[in-house]
Amino acid sequence: MLLGRTANGLYWMSRYIERADNMARLIDAGLRMALTRTQNASEEWNSVLLSAGADVAFSQKYTEYTASEVSDFLLRDTTNPSSVISSIETARNNARMVRTALTRETWESINEAWMSLKRLLASPIDERELPKVLDAIKRETALIRGSFFGTMLRNEIFDFYQIGTYIERADNTARILDVKYYVLLPSISWVGSTLDNYQWESILRSVSAHRSYRWVYDADYKPSNIADYLILNSRMPRSLTFSYRFITEHLRALAQDYGELHSSHAMSERIYSKLKNGSIKDIFDAGLHEFLNDFICDNQVLGDQVALDYSFH
């Protein structure tokens, strides 16, 4: 038996842990891009902010898009609810609320991540220190994931946590793609300039997939392959299909546990089968931007439906 409020806490705890992790990857990619493409740096930082869904809030505070300002806003700014510091604080508050549902190791890993990241992000970060800080964020979230996977019972608690993780992750990957969808369009890819090459690498980098891409598709970057990789590849852990495989699996587990199907089940099955049976050609033909837009919307609606079906509030 699980309280609705606890399910809600688990769901958001995992979403915010995932968000902190994704934010670090995103900044990492932006940093690399800015280093290698100095003349387009501010444009690149702008797309990082767009992907993070933080562009409006940022522009209210700053006028220039520089590495130190953007990274400060995304890492340390407590007025930005999706900054790493805010995310880890929210994750920890939720963890505190659902503490009785967590193993001691999981709780401690979250509490320690909160303590160490708070210390790390207490004062402005020198650009030279940035890679070290980003590594630390990824390491802390990996430790949380590790203790969670290593110690938690595979029950409803696990299911709600996983659903939160993958809804957040799918949202993140879809946004990254959508911000850069135009560089992936076939019409532009024919140009095949070096600019596109950097852009493509940046997309892969922001989901830490620039190396594994080569294991799967071996040769050069091709926009249709990149899109295929991040949307449809069922083995790429940050792809939309992969995310939906797990969302669907954990919703099924809940249905079996409770012996009851809800609207969220039909919804996730529908999204999953669209992904599983989709081809990148069809997606491009129908419009990549439209596809991503619909997906982001569906994904959000599913999250709300899960909250409704399982009495989160």
Added chain:
Amino acid sequence: MTAFDEMFPGASGPRRPYASYDQWLKDQDPGRLTEKMRDAESVFRKTGITFAVYGEEEAAERLIPFDIVPRIISGNEWRRLTLGIEQRVQALNAFLDDIYHRQEILRSGRLPRELIANNVAFLPEMIGLRPPAGVYTHIIGVDIVRISEDEFYVLEDNARTPSGVSYMLENRETMMQLFPELFKRVKVRPVENYPQLLRQSLAAVKPHNVAGAPTIAVLTPGSFNSAYFEHAFLADQMGVQLVEGQDLRVVDGHVAMRTTEGYKQIDVLYRRVDDDYLDPLTFRADSALGVPGIMDVYRAGNITIANAPGTGIADDKAIYSYMPEIIEFYTGRKPILGNIPTWRCSDPSSLSYVQEHLHELVVKEVHGSGGYGMLVGPAASKKEREAFAKKLAARPSNYIAQPTLSLSTCPILTEKGLAPRHVDLRPFVLVSDRIQIVPGGLTRVALKEGSLVVNSSQGGGTKDTWVLDD
């Protein structure tokens, strides 16, 4: 005034209960001990055993300082204490039952009527209501101080929602992690089964119409409450749900919690929410921490609330001074554990005595707790005493006074080695169809040299409390 030190009462070496520990201590490298002290702190911080301090802006999560020198009680001393505590707890429950029913003690004239009539801790809503299994106060913390080798006194009873038991358990856990070898050398009685005992005890007082195992839950005001850690800890250790008011509602005459599969009935609620906030339909209407209508469910006998509403009348500081009479009235025997002599300032002759002796007395608010709003005469400045005298004159019945007792001391580890500090003791008592006391309790220690205030909110710390298996 020299205090009785429980470890080194004189120059002749340690008292018997400490002998074995003292020997071990002599073999320890001081540097290693200091290191262990730091280890302990990081363990507490890591596990998040913190408490919030009200009135501090930065939503401060603070650690209660932990001292690594245990407070040791011999088996014999403990047996004496438990007899006294049991007697007291029996009397408290008998008193509560009486005061909400026939009020024999008032009829007999042993207790003045106005003490009850004008008391905000007395809940008229409880009149004529008998809780399941007839138990009013299920979980009690009895604060005990020691003055000498043989003199123990009860400082106060906590019959509402006593806290601190999680520290008793975590302190022991930490000590066992830090000094496993010590527990091989000294036979200490275990305390770790407290959560199981609590669960059994709560289950034993389920509503009579519940067949089979009852559903138990812990009700917390929420994660911003100062004792939230303890609420979560106990729910977790008992394997029951930790609920908030927003999770609960009355469904078909029962209190139910909102789960991922709909509403589920609760039979026993261990609430850590004050009476005032329990039911907005009966008590404070603005409370969002309680359950609208829970008192109706309670009256219908469909839920056990632990502790019962209205138990505050038994641990009220004005009632405290009558505890010897109360114990004798209900048990037919003299109290085994004494009270500290207490002047009730509502009484004119006591008031003038207190006013003349402010410099040597401790004066407390009748309804206060946590060490707030009290005056420690000998430690206060002239100015503080004068300010307090005005408050006292304005509302004498709001105050009681007690002599400044020289609380016993126990050494703590400081940077300069061992140093004596004043301590008290809060054992925890469980009442169901029987009375159980876990061998140990929470030792609170005033960390400031010479200070007598042990409250954690006022800079006190804690120690592991050992009851020897001898």
